[in-house]
Every structure is written in C-alpha cells, then in structure tokens.
Amino acid sequence: MADPHERNGENEGKPSSADDADLSARLKSLDARISQASVQRAESEPRARPTSNSTALGQAFRLSAEFVAGVAAGGILGWIIDYLLGSSPWGLIVCLILGFCAGMLNLMRAAGVVKPARYDDKR
Numbered sequence: 001m002a003d004p005h006e007r008n009g010e011n012e013g014k015p016s017s018a019d020d021a022d023l024s025a026r027l028k029s030l031d032a033r034i035s036q037a038s039v040q041r042a043e044s045e046p047r048a049r050p051t052s053n054s055t056a057l058g059q060a061f062r063l064s065a066e067f068v069a070g071v072a073a074g075g076i077l078g079w080i081i082d083y084l085l086g087s088s089p090w091g092l093i094v095c096l097i098l099g100f101c102a103g104m105l106n107l108m109r110a111a112g113v114v115k116p117a118r119y120d121d122k123r
Helices: 017-044 054-085 090-111
Strands: none
Touching: 054 090
16 A cells, blocks of 8 residues: 555655645734624625524414404304394304404504504604
C-alpha cells in the first residue's frame, strides 16, 4: 500500500514548522473574514418575521368560532321551530340562512370591517 506522504515516489516527510505557521495564519485570516462577512450580512438583511405568531392564531380561532356559532345557533333554532310547529324543513332552512348571515356579520364586526353594534359617533 502507498504511503500517504509520498507523491510520485518522492518522500516529502513531515511538514515543517513554517508550513504550520503559514497554515495557522491563513486559518485565522479566513476566520476573521467569515465573522466580518456574517456581521455585515446580519446588518444588511432585514429581520425575518417569526414563522408562527400566536396572536394571529388566536384571532383565527376567534373569527372561526364567531362564524360557526352563528350557523350552529341558527341550525338549532330552526330544528326547534320545525319540531314544535311541524314545518319541516322550512324552519331549518330559513334559520340556517339567518344564522349564516348573523355569523358573517359577527365575523366582520370581530375583524373590524364593520362598526360594532353599539357604536357611538361621539367617541
């Protein structure tokens, strides 16, 4: 098997201390340039937003709950009207549509798109 220190049949031997000093100097220079480049890069790039935002997730759950609650309340009310009056399926259909509209209105109010129900112009 060939000796890893041999090149083309020549034996160079162990590296000299001058080679070690030169290598160390080059490594220190490279380390300094890398750290300088990383500092410049961090300063030049805008800070990235966090990938998850708990307040946005909470608002999404709140908005979806506002909508689902309106539709569910309309469906339950329609089913009760159908059960008591025997007007199946019309009470359920009408109340589901009204529940959908109420859910959308609550959704828009919670998102701030529409004025709240008790909005004073004096404020």
